[in-house]
Amino acid sequence: MSESGTIEAPAAALAVEPIPTLGQDVARGLWTDNPILVLMLGLCPTLAVTTSIRNGFSMGAATFGVLLGSNVVISLVKDFIPKQIRIPCYIVVIATFVTLADQAIAASSRELYMALGIFIKLIVVNCIILGRAEAFASRNTVWMSARDGIVMGLGFTCVLVVLGGLRELLGVGTLMGVPVTPQAFQPSLIMILPAGGFAGLALLIAGMNAINRRRSA
Amino acid sequence: MNRIYLQLTGAVLAVCVVSAALLGVSDSLTRDRIAALVAGYTAKLRGEALVGTEHGTEVTFGEPRMVGEFEVYDGTQNGTPVGSVFSVTTMKGYSGEIAFVIGVAPDGQTLTGIRVARHTETPGLGANAAEVRYGETDPWFCAQFANLTVEQVRLRKDDPAGALDGITGATITSRAIADRAQEALAAYQAALGTENEPEVAP
Numbered sequence: 250m251s252e253s254g255t256i257e258a259p260a261a262a263l264a265v266e267p268i269p270t271l272g273q274d275v276a277r278g279l280w281t282d283n284p285i286l287v288l289m290l291g292l293c294p295t296l297a298v299t300t301s302i303r304n305g306f307s308m309g310a311a312t313f314g315v316l317l318g319s320n321v322v323i324s325l326v327k328d329f330i331p332k333q334i335r336i337p338c339y340i341v342v343i344a345t346f347v348t349l350a351d352q353a354i355a356a357s358s359r360e361l362y363m364a365l366g367i368f369i370k371l372i373v374v375n376c377i378i379l380g381r382a383e384a385f386a387s388r389n390t391v392w393m394s395a396r397d398g399i400v401m402g403l404g405f406t407c408v409l410v411v412l413g414g415l416r417e418l419l420g421v422g423t424l425m426g427v428p429v430t431p432q433a434f435q436p437s438l439i440m441i442l443p444a445g446g447f448a449g450l451a452l453l454i455a456g457m458n459a460i461n462r463r464r465s466a
Numbered sequence: 467m468n469r470i471y472l473q474l475t476g477a478v479l480a481v482c483v484v485s486a487a488l489l490g491v492s493d494s495l496t497r498d499r500i501a502a503l504v505a506g507y508t509a510k511l512r513g514e515a516l517v518g519t520e521h522g523t524e525v526t527f528g529e530p531r532m533v534g535e536f537e538v539y540d541g542t543q544n545g546t547p548v549g550s551v552f553s554v555t556t557m558k559g560y561s562g563e564i565a566f567v568i569g570v571a572p573d574g575q576t577l578t579g580i581r582v583a584r585h586t587e588t589p590g591l592g593a594n595a596a597e598v599r600y601g602e603t604d605p606w607f608c609a610q611f612a613n614l615t616v617e618q619v620r621l622r623k624d625d626p627a628g629a630l631d632g633i634t635g636a637t638i639t640s641r642a643i644a645d646r647a648q649e650a651l652a653a654y655q656a657a658l659g660t661e662n663e664p665e666v667a668p
Contacts, residue, residue, distance in 0.1 A: 297588075297589075298589055298590075300588075301589075304589045304590060331473065331474055331477050334478050338478060341478075341481050342485070348489055349488065349489070352492050352493065352500070355496065355503070356496040356503070359503045359506070362503075367589060423600065427600050
């Protein structure tokens with residue numbers, strides 16, 4: 250817990266924050282605290298895998314599972330890990346969890362593993378996992394940490410799907426692999442290359458800011 | 467002062483030991499199953515490399531034999547031999563190793579097709595080597611290799627005799643697979659040639 254430097258803080262420090270409702274939590278994960286567009290976490294995998302809706306959704310689903318699991322596990326062991334070495338311990342926990350998930354999927358279905366396999370290994374370095382572990386799971390109950398994992402995972406997946414759809418539509422002319430653009434439309438390959446990822450992400454963030462500004466105006 | 471370092475080290479050690487134990491258990495539980503799934507998947511790919519995805523499961527294989535450096539499986543569909551398959555790998559993929567299966571027609575002169583077994587290429591770009599387009603059954607890039615002779619197994623942009631279209635935005639992946647396929651087919655044909663040559667009388 251951060252120490253307040255002033256003496257008149259005690260009353261505020263003791264005040265309990267109201268526990269958000271499930272609806273408020275979902276709104277938090279999807280919009281106000283969206284891990285990609287607001288917290289700006291996990292941008293590397295976002296840029297890399299949003300080349301199509303299917304890839305974006307696969308990564309989102311895999312990350313969702315790992316985020317939920319690691320939040321729960323870290324919330325369970327938070328009292329046993331000394332503060333000074335919490336980060337390396339969290340990383341070991343997360344990496345172990347990801348490896349277990351990877352082996353579980355590999356042992357269940359070859360097709361599923363071929364579809365998700367590349368993404369699973371990338372999740373270890375996804376800052377969202379460590380970020381939520383440090384910012385939330387290490388300080389809250391198991392249930393609240395699980396909920397946080399769920400809503401953050403939902404927000405992450407939604408952005409991946411939207412960005413993946415945008416890049417797939419403009420870069421290849423398909424959605425979910427189905428050609429949807431008219432013949433006259435020439436897809437621009439750059440949209441599924443990294444430059445297009447940056448551009449698409451910037452558009453989404455700008456769009457969200459514009460909507461927020463309009464709302465509060 | 468020293469005591470705290472011992473405690474911290476002990477804590478990290480404890481976390482690592484528990485993790486290692488969990489992973490060891492998980493590995494021993496899943497290792498055989500994963501190997502079986504991989505073997506089953508490769509066997510399925512062998513059939514597909516010979517006759518396409520739709521009828522891939524109809525092909526049966528016997529014990530492999532060695533032709534040169536390759537472990538070759540001969541495929542039979544409804545009693546008729548449909549060709550031979552063997553696996554090759556190339557390290558020249560964009561992100562590392564690509565493993566694929568090559569199907570050769572019974573006459574040994576043309577390919578029947580290839581299938582990508584294992585790769586770590588970029589999703590949306592190099593990974594499209596195994597992509598099946600909407601409305602189709604076979605991955606288009608692999609299906610191109612059907613009925614090609616060894617000179618034709620090159621990208622159009624690399625060789626006027628080539629008959630292969632590369633994957634948009636994934637030239638390195640396309641080239642790695644095409645070149646390796648050509649090299650492997652040539653080696654296979656050479657090995658077959660030496661097999662069939664009558665022994666020279668001393």
